Amino acid sequence: MSSIFQGATINTDHTLRDWGCAITNSDIISVPEPNLTVLEVPGRNGRLDLSEALTGDITYKNRTIKLELAKSVDIAIWFSFCSYVFNKYHGKVVTVTFDDDTTHYFRGRASVSEPQRVRNGGTFIITVDAEPFRYKKTQTVIAMLGSTTKNIANPGRMPVCPMIRATADCEMVVGDITYDISAGDQTIPSFFLPSGTTSVRTTGLTSGQYLYFFFTEGYL
Numbered sequence: 474m475s476s477i478f479q480g481a482t483i484n485t486d487h488t489l490r491d492w493g494c495a496i497t498n499s500d501i502i503s504v505p506e507p508n509l510t511v512l513e514v515p516g517r518n519g520r521l522d523l524s525e526a527l528t529g530d531i532t533y534k535n536r537t538i539k540l541e542l543a544k545s546v547d548i549a550i551w552f553s554f555c556s557y558v559f560n561k562y563h564g565k566v567v568t569v570t571f572d573d574d575t576t577h578y579f580r581g582r583a584s585v586s587e588p589q590r591v592r593n594g595g596t597f598i599i600t601v602d603a604e605p606f607r608y609k610k611t612q613t614v615i616a617m618l619g620s621t622t623k624n625i626a627n628p629g630r631m632p633v634c635p636m637i638r639a640t641a642d643c644e645m646v647v648g649d650i651t652y653d654i655s656a657g658d659q660t661i662p663s664f665f666l667p668s669g670t671t672s673v674r675t676t677g678l679t680s681g682q683y684l685y686f687f688f689t690e691g692y693l
Contacts, residue, residue: 481540482570483562483583483599492554494542497596501540501571502579505533505605505693530632530667533605533693538569538579539598546595555588555597562599569601576610577692579603606631606691617675617684624670631691632665638685643677645684654684 479496480489488494508531510523524531546554563585570578581603588597609629617623620643627633637645638658645652652661666688675684 480572482572484567486561488540488542492542492544492558494544496540497543498539498541501538503537503539505536508532508534528632535581536579536603536605538581538601538603540600541596541598543594543596545593546590547593548590551590551595554595558597558599559585567601569603570610574607577607578610579607606693609690609692613686613688613690615686617673617686618678619680619682620676620678622672622674625666625673625686626670627666627668627688627690629690630668630693632667633688633691634660634662634665635686635688636660637664638687639678639683641678641682643675643682643684646674646676647671 480487481496482488486492488496508524510526512521512523514521562583565583566580567583568578568580579601581601583599583601586598586600589595606629613627615623615625636658637654637660639654639656641656643654645654647664652664666686678684
């Protein structure tokens, strides 16, 4: 999935420009494993697959991001450099953006390990227990003007619970469920936009009033 020549930005630090570190491994980003619940039922042909029974969609385990980093180093600064990296990132939640995909980021908890120095070279490893999805950096905004019906598209793989902004009190109808929406910003914990399109109808809005959806897309 990843090139051995790429750099990465961890929070605000770039591995090559700021640290002078090259990424030396190619097995950088693992593929998230699906959470499968499969039961053997005596007397039943085949196994019973309950993987989507709870949420109506498949869910995924975390993925692993592993950065094996190497740099030329002066012995006088190696200890202070390692100390900086450990203190800033070891055990902390971080975002990781790769140079060949600057419009998305990964998020997870980092650990720093195996610092070694041989002559004028130093190496260490940063491992991130990352969430399964690759998140889009720019937020998606969809507007509905007046009382209307619109197919709201979520092009990502991750179901999202959008923040909803209404310029006036109104009702939002999705399938056979009606939600009362107050003027202002709100989220509805039971309302998700799955991957694909969802038909949404608004009532109670005039031609100059809006209902907005704000969400972050997530991809595998």
